[in-house]
Amino acid sequence: MFLSTLVIGLVLGGTYALIALGLTIQYGIARIMNLAYGEITIAGAFFVLMLVSAMGLSPILGLILVVPLGFAISWLVYGVVLHPLVKRATHGGQLEIDSILVTFGLMFLAQGLFTMFFGSEFKGYNWLQVPVNLLGAKIAAGRMLGLVIAVLIGGGLWIAMQRTRWGVNLRAVANHPEFAPLVGIDRDRAARMAFGLGGGIAAAGGAVLSMYQPFTAIDGGFLTMKALVIVIMGGVGNLGGALMAGLLIGVVEAFVSYAIDPGLTLAATYAIFLGVLLWRPKGLFA
């Protein structure tokens, strides 16, 4: 039982890590606290659900299609809703408050739209339910694939951020926003790119989540909350940190769910968060 709980936790944590990766890019580079982030994830999940159940397409194809879609939506949201606030803000504090408020409103708006179109029940589809034997633990193949995809996307992104010119530019804005323009980096473009990129990853996370777990129209709030906790734990803008923290949260949730009660997973996340705030508010790996 220990081993299968651990694997279930790692699979869940892999998805959390993937989702948190997008958020840490958005928050670290664009410097916007996006409370409607989880709604992009749920939008991605609904999109794949429609492709699978209405058109009979493969979830993998859905995953490939949903990334540019998530990118485009987030790019637009940044351009239309958030950029005017960035322009208007006279100081960083004002922008922080405005963006928290406006994305909170967007969260409500999106949840309302999802409920209107899809209802408030749990939604999902069956895919690759065949159990795979892994070190004596039986895990559904879809879950295993979810973990592999999360690792692939996360790893690819990490390499791109570390090794390419494009990644260096983004990291420069994340680490020293005030110096980046001095070396010819367009901060505004970087912020827009980061926001879109984060949205693409969020949507991919939703596609992966839909492969092994049912979801509801209002689950985005929980996802945002967990992603935020993971981002803080890993250190804002720290991709490796977000990966580690995501896996950790997933494993802890799986064990709490198995050993105590599935209704206490959020409490477990919060207990960890509280510990981080008290001992290492700058992140576990700072």
Add this chain to the structure above:
Amino acid sequence: MSKQFGILAFVVLTAAMAALPFGIGEYGHGVLVGMMSYIVLASAWALFSGPTRYVSLATVAFFGIGAYTVAVLADHLPFGAILVVAGVIGLGVALLVGMATLRLAGVYFVIFSFGLAELVRQLITWFETSVTHTLGRYIFVEITTVQIYWLLLGLAVITLALRWWIEQSRLGLAVHAIGDDETVARHAGVNVTGVKLALFAVSSVLITLAGAIQAPRWTYVEPSIVFNPTISFITLVMALLGGPGRMWGPVAGAVPLYFLFEWIATRFPDQNAVILGLVFVAIVFLVPGGLLSLIDKWRARGSGEQSHA
């Protein structure tokens, strides 16, 4: 407007509000309770979030704690004593949350408050299903709707008076200094964390009491009913519309929006959340300082033209 005149106007207004239930029937009493509840919630929210500019998303966490305390204790204690217990529990939770987050930057507080209601709801649900085995409780308290309205009116008066007193006192100066620039305030010798913690605690206790006072109206209470996130959202919209930086701002936002939202909820029950979200985004864009700040702008424009003439 002189100070004496202001106090007199406040007393007259309070008396008029207290006399309001006499002309109308039971349905009207329910409407009055709803309106007064949001006046308290929005004003109490702004008591902390207005001057400090810390966005709290945890309103319904405390509201629900108050309501659920009544549900648990209704058969064992008199209503007055239950209110005291609810207030103490709200205070304890606020101090715990505040001490963990308010010494850090504002985002940590926002994140923590974002999920607090859901956390408390999960904990209570878990406790009720696995320890007491009673999910959902009935509340039987001998109290009329009009009495509930009067209690809420009293709470509103206390909330506004507290705000007024804080603005007058040295505490008000300190609070505004924190809102303007926390680092400067700290260097000027303000006990930044202590001031924030005190305000958050007072605001949270008031919100807890608002939830507790109204609980008898439900008769049947379940965690998912009293921890409804829409309550946090509506409170925030109201305070922002009127302007959280001013004493009367939240009241000015709460009264018109309460009637608007009641109308929307009955007219478009399925699109309710969508419309609320749109109204909210529009407010952040169009009236960033709140409605009352527009009056200032008009005045400033008027006097500016006069000085040119």
